[in-house]
Amino acid sequence: MKDVAVEDMLTGQWDSDSWRQLRDAKLMEWVQDPDAVRFFLDLSHFVEIFDDLVDQDVPVSKKDLANAAFSAIYHIPANPFFNAHRATLLPIMFTCTNAWLDSNELAGGSEAEKAIAYTLKGLGVDVLLACISITRGIEYLREVSAEIRRVFMAHQSFADYCKETADVV
Numbered sequence: 001m002k003d004v005a006v007e008d009m010l011t012g013q014w015d016s017d018s019w020r021q022l023r024d025a026k027l028m029e030w031v032q033d034p035d036a037v038r039f040f041l042d043l044s045h046f047v048e049i050f051d052d053l054v055d056q057d058v059p060v061s062k063k064d065l066a067n068a069a070f071s072a073i074y075h076i077p078a079n080p081f082f083n084a085h086r087a088t089l090l091p092i093m094f095t096c097t098n099a100w101l102d103s104n105e106l107a108g109g110s111e112a113e114k115a116i117a118y119t120l121k122g123l124g125v126d127v128l129l130a131c132i133s134i135t136r137g138i139e140y141l142r143e144v145s146a147e148i149r150r151v152f153m154a155h156q157s158f159a160d161y162c163k164e165t166a167d168v169v
Helices: 004-011 017-031 034-055 062-078 080-106 111-121 125-136 138-153 158-164
Strands: none
Touching: 004 017, 004 138, 017 034, 017 125, 017 138, 034 062, 034 080, 034 125, 062 080, 080 111, 080 125, 111 158, 125 138
16 A cells, blocks of 8 residues: 555645645655755755756746755755765766756657657656665665656656647757
Protein backbone atom coordinates (compact mmCIF):
# COMPACT_ATOMS: atom_id res chain seq x y z
CA MET A 1 0.00 0.00 0.00
CA LYS A 2 1.32 3.44 -0.94
CA ASP A 3 1.87 6.14 1.61
CA VAL A 4 -1.12 8.48 1.91
CA ALA A 5 1.05 11.58 1.38
CA VAL A 6 2.33 10.17 -1.91
CA GLU A 7 -1.23 9.40 -3.05
CA ASP A 8 -2.22 12.96 -2.10
CA MET A 9 0.71 14.31 -4.11
CA LEU A 10 -0.24 12.20 -7.11
CA THR A 11 -3.89 13.24 -7.01
CA GLY A 12 -3.62 16.79 -5.61
CA GLN A 13 -3.16 20.00 -7.55
CA TRP A 14 0.44 20.15 -8.76
CA ASP A 15 2.54 22.83 -7.09
CA SER A 16 -0.29 24.18 -4.93
CA ASP A 17 0.49 25.28 -1.37
CA SER A 18 -0.87 22.00 0.01
CA TRP A 19 1.17 20.01 -2.55
CA ARG A 20 4.32 21.90 -1.54
CA GLN A 21 3.69 21.14 2.14
CA LEU A 22 3.35 17.44 1.33
CA ARG A 23 6.45 17.64 -0.88
CA ASP A 24 8.52 19.24 1.87
CA ALA A 25 7.41 16.62 4.40
CA LYS A 26 8.20 13.80 1.94
CA LEU A 27 11.58 15.34 1.15
CA MET A 28 12.49 15.29 4.84
CA GLU A 29 11.28 11.68 5.10
CA TRP A 30 13.21 10.59 2.01
CA VAL A 31 16.41 12.59 2.59
CA GLN A 32 16.54 13.01 6.38
CA ASP A 33 19.03 15.88 6.24
CA PRO A 34 17.68 19.44 6.52
CA ASP A 35 20.69 20.93 4.70
CA ALA A 36 20.27 18.48 1.81
CA VAL A 37 16.55 19.31 1.56
CA ARG A 38 17.31 23.03 1.65
CA PHE A 39 19.92 22.59 -1.11
CA PHE A 40 17.42 20.70 -3.27
CA LEU A 41 14.66 23.26 -2.69
CA ASP A 42 16.98 26.21 -3.41
CA LEU A 43 18.22 24.54 -6.60
CA SER A 44 14.67 23.65 -7.65
CA HIS A 45 13.50 27.23 -7.11
CA PHE A 46 16.36 28.60 -9.17
CA VAL A 47 15.74 26.10 -11.98
CA GLU A 48 12.00 26.83 -12.02
CA ILE A 49 12.56 30.58 -12.34
CA PHE A 50 15.27 30.12 -14.97
CA ASP A 51 12.97 27.81 -16.95
CA ASP A 52 10.14 30.36 -16.77
CA LEU A 53 12.48 33.08 -18.04
CA VAL A 54 13.72 30.97 -20.95
CA ASP A 55 10.35 29.51 -21.93
CA GLN A 56 8.50 32.79 -21.29
CA ASP A 57 5.39 30.75 -20.42
CA VAL A 58 4.99 32.10 -16.88
CA PRO A 59 5.62 35.71 -15.84
CA VAL A 60 8.51 36.04 -13.37
CA SER A 61 8.18 38.65 -10.65
CA LYS A 62 11.13 40.76 -9.54
CA LYS A 63 10.85 39.13 -6.12
CA ASP A 64 11.07 35.60 -7.58
CA LEU A 65 14.00 36.63 -9.77
CA ALA A 66 15.80 38.15 -6.77
CA ASN A 67 15.15 35.00 -4.70
CA ALA A 68 16.48 32.82 -7.52
CA ALA A 69 19.60 34.95 -7.76
CA PHE A 70 20.17 34.66 -4.00
CA SER A 71 19.73 30.89 -4.27
CA ALA A 72 22.32 30.58 -7.04
CA ILE A 73 24.81 33.13 -5.77
CA TYR A 74 24.56 32.64 -2.03
CA HIS A 75 22.29 29.96 -0.58
CA ILE A 76 23.52 26.99 -2.63
CA PRO A 77 27.26 27.83 -2.39
CA ALA A 78 26.88 28.44 1.37
CA ASN A 79 24.93 25.22 2.01
CA PRO A 80 26.93 22.78 4.21
CA PHE A 81 25.51 19.69 2.46
CA PHE A 82 26.38 21.06 -0.98
CA ASN A 83 29.89 21.97 0.16
CA ALA A 84 30.50 18.53 1.66
CA HIS A 85 29.28 16.74 -1.50
CA ARG A 86 29.92 19.20 -4.33
CA ALA A 87 32.28 16.78 -6.12
CA THR A 88 29.37 14.34 -6.41
CA LEU A 89 26.59 16.89 -7.01
CA LEU A 90 28.15 19.22 -9.58
CA PRO A 91 28.53 16.62 -12.38
CA ILE A 92 24.90 15.56 -11.85
CA MET A 93 23.75 19.18 -11.90
CA PHE A 94 25.74 19.72 -15.11
CA THR A 95 24.20 16.63 -16.73
CA CYS A 96 20.69 17.67 -15.70
CA THR A 97 21.23 21.18 -17.09
CA ASN A 98 22.47 19.75 -20.38
CA ALA A 99 19.46 17.41 -20.50
CA TRP A 100 17.12 20.36 -19.89
CA LEU A 101 18.73 22.30 -22.76
CA ASP A 102 18.40 19.25 -25.03
CA SER A 103 14.78 18.84 -23.94
CA ASN A 104 13.99 22.40 -24.99
CA GLU A 105 15.69 21.84 -28.35
CA LEU A 106 13.89 18.53 -29.04
CA ALA A 107 10.44 19.64 -27.80
CA GLY A 108 9.48 21.09 -31.17
CA GLY A 109 10.45 18.03 -33.19
CA SER A 110 8.82 14.76 -34.20
CA GLU A 111 6.80 12.63 -31.81
CA ALA A 112 9.91 10.54 -31.14
CA GLU A 113 11.89 13.70 -30.33
CA LYS A 114 9.07 14.89 -28.07
CA ALA A 115 9.27 11.54 -26.22
CA ILE A 116 12.98 12.10 -25.70
CA ALA A 117 12.35 15.69 -24.60
CA TYR A 118 9.65 14.57 -22.14
CA THR A 119 12.04 12.04 -20.62
CA LEU A 120 14.95 14.48 -20.45
CA LYS A 121 12.92 17.16 -18.69
CA GLY A 122 12.44 14.75 -15.78
CA LEU A 123 16.14 14.13 -15.21
CA GLY A 124 16.38 17.01 -12.75
CA VAL A 125 15.02 14.65 -10.13
CA ASP A 126 18.37 12.84 -10.32
CA VAL A 127 19.81 15.58 -8.11
CA LEU A 128 17.30 14.59 -5.42
CA LEU A 129 18.13 10.92 -5.95
CA ALA A 130 21.82 11.73 -5.50
CA CYS A 131 20.99 13.53 -2.24
CA ILE A 132 19.14 10.44 -1.05
CA SER A 133 21.96 8.09 -2.02
CA ILE A 134 24.38 10.29 -0.06
CA THR A 135 22.21 10.59 3.05
CA ARG A 136 20.45 7.22 3.13
CA GLY A 137 22.46 4.88 0.92
CA ILE A 138 21.85 2.95 -2.28
CA GLU A 139 19.60 0.31 -0.73
CA TYR A 140 17.10 2.92 0.49
CA LEU A 141 17.43 4.85 -2.78
CA ARG A 142 16.30 1.75 -4.67
CA GLU A 143 13.26 1.46 -2.38
CA VAL A 144 12.01 4.97 -3.20
CA SER A 145 13.51 5.93 -6.57
CA ALA A 146 10.60 4.92 -8.82
CA GLU A 147 8.09 6.44 -6.39
CA ILE A 148 9.99 9.74 -6.42
CA ARG A 149 10.08 9.83 -10.22
CA ARG A 150 6.35 9.11 -10.26
CA VAL A 151 5.63 11.93 -7.80
CA PHE A 152 7.63 14.51 -9.72
CA MET A 153 6.55 13.46 -13.23
CA ALA A 154 2.92 12.36 -12.74
CA HIS A 155 1.53 15.89 -12.96
CA GLN A 156 1.85 15.93 -16.75
CA SER A 157 1.10 13.06 -19.10
CA PHE A 158 3.06 12.62 -22.30
CA ALA A 159 -0.09 13.45 -24.28
CA ASP A 160 -0.49 16.74 -22.39
CA TYR A 161 3.20 17.49 -22.89
CA CYS A 162 2.76 16.98 -26.65
CA LYS A 163 -0.18 19.40 -26.67
CA GLU A 164 1.78 21.95 -24.62
CA THR A 165 4.76 21.77 -26.95
CA ALA A 166 2.79 21.67 -30.21
CA ASP A 167 3.70 25.27 -30.98
CA VAL A 168 7.34 25.02 -29.89
CA VAL A 169 9.78 25.72 -32.68
